[in-house]
Amino acid sequence: MSTEITWEDPYCGEGNNCFRIGTDPTGNAYIAVTGQEDAPLTDTHEALRALILNIKAGKADHLL
Known part of the structure; x- marks a missing residue:
């Protein structure tokens, strides 16, 4: 993935x-299973919130 995710x-x-939650400089939010950060689900900050x-x-x- 070429996007820089924090x-x-x-x-x-x-x-x-x-799992881990991340963001990028353009305002997208990410959630991924720990260890699989190269294949996250992506959406906006608002949607993740x-x-x-x-x-x-x-x-x-x-x-559950």
Whole structure:
């Protein structure tokens, strides 16, 4: 991937389910499984923020 992504420290839930969140200088946001940062999901900062806020609000609990 040619885009320069600044990755945050990994976030790990129970077990080995770790992921990382990153951003680039143009305002895109990225989320990837730790160790697979070369194949992230990409969206806008706003979309990633909405995803995180909805997860924190329990709106994705049914997926767990």
